[in-house]
Amino acid sequence: MRGTPCTSSKITKLEKGQGIIVYFIWKIQVFFQMPIFLELIPYLSDIYGLNSFFIVLYSMYKRTLKLSRNYSSFLFGARSTGKTTYLQKHFLPETTYFIDLLDVEIEDRLSQKPSLLKGILDKLDSNYTHVIIDEIQKVPRLLDVIHQYIQKNEKRFFFILTGSSAKKLKAGGADLLAGRAFLYNMFPLTYLELGEDFNISTYLHYGGLPGIYNLKDNSDKDRYLKSYGLMYIKEEVWNEHLVRKLNPFRSFLELASMANGEIINYKKISNQIKIDAKTIQRYYEILVDTLLGFTLNAFNTSIRKQLILSPKFFFIDPGIKRALNNTLKVQLIPKTYAYGKAFEHYIITQVFFLNHYLETDYKLYYLKTKDGAEIDLIVEKPDSSLICIEIKSTDNSTSVNTTNLKNLAEDLQCRNQLCLSQDLIPRKEGGVTYLHWQNGIEQIFKN
Incomplete structure (x- = not known):
């Protein structure tokens, strides 16, 4: 079983020089909230053949939500309100590891043995700073593993956990990381x-x-x-x-x-x-x-x-x-x-x-x-x-x-x-x- 970085595999096919250009422009967009990246994507796409990850960024509306990059967080919201797309834009693909619990195989294996998550985290390269787990309510017991991991390795990763309901997690015995994560909600687009x-x-x-x-x-x-x-x-x-x-x-x-x-x-x-x-x-x-x-x-x-x-x-x-x-x-x-x-x-x-x-x-x-x-x-x-x-x-x-x-x-x-x-x-x-x-x-x- 494996998760994926927060991008498609095609990004690895960019030549090193092209990747540096994309990374630099992306850094400006993310950290300074400047529109330069969005404006340049059509040209970069023609020149470098950027993959669908960046096309998603280009077509996405800028959301009002300001989710912290420096603390673990829950992001709750109804189905199809844009949680996953928002996170793909908000976090750098080079430093973000993505686990999708909508994948039936991944959900099944982690449900049977939640401790597998610790093994995944221990083997991640040092460049990864954030771990996103999509639809965490499907395997609530993972929160116990994450809680223990944060306690023992407090500064190793920031976890971003998405789902449709905090109460569903609590009903499954989860403690929402006992205050070690911020809570955010996402809604349909505003005017x-x-x-x-x-x-x-x-x-x-x-x-x-x-x-x-x-x-x-x-x-x-x-x-x-x-x-x-x-x-x-x-x-x-x-x-x-x-x-x-x-x-x-x-x-x-x-x-x-x-x-x-x-x-x-x-x-x-x-x-x-x-x-x-x-x-x-x-x-x-x-x-x-x-x-x-x-x-x-x-x-x-x-x-x-x-x-x-x-x-x-x-x-x-x-x-x-x-x-x-x-x-x-x-x-x-x-x-x-x-x-x-x-x-x-x-x-x-x-x-x-x-x-x-x-x-x-x-x-x-x-x-x-x-x-x-x-x-x-x-x-x-x-x-x-x-x-x-x-x-x-x-x-x-x-x-x-x-x-x-x-x-x-x-x-x-x-x-x-x-x-x-x-x-x-x-x-x-x-x-x-x-x-x-x-x-x-x-x-x-x-x-």
């Missing part, structure tokens, strides 16, 4: 990462999974997202023995996607599927644990109003949500209810992603009274100051859109009130700042 390729209509329809942006035909995008749903059920849920019966979970996924962005009603879904509410609650926990979704808790306040306290649930991606409830063929038309809900979903996921990537430690909430008045998003900063946010898909926002926001925010003594929309004209009126959503998100994360 910032897509840059010039971002289109709001495309994102609301198909989401931000990187694979979508390699496809030109909309029918192929539909097939990709449908396949994603099937693979999630098979690989992440059934093969990992997270549920006992598959059909009720399939039905749950469709109903949960239809209720995306709504307050969770365990009893209602329980009655529709004919299983107990506790099982429905566990199903939601599976979605959160596998990073396919997240909950938005109700803001707990002492204001004198009848408040709803149950959480809302959001899938991490509009495309995944639309695939699961079979609405990929349904066009989202501006100024409709469905478009407004999709736009709100999009904004909340972007804030959620950036909160993780920028490590701002904001707490995110919503607030809704029992008579229906609502604040779409409340951001609580570490200093306990609040940002109260109304989200509207309109391109012509008015004070009519923010009546509930102003009334509830006043009760909360929230002085920072934002209305994020597609209106291009910024202004402040009646205590509310009206901003285009891009400027609004920038304002949320402004120091």
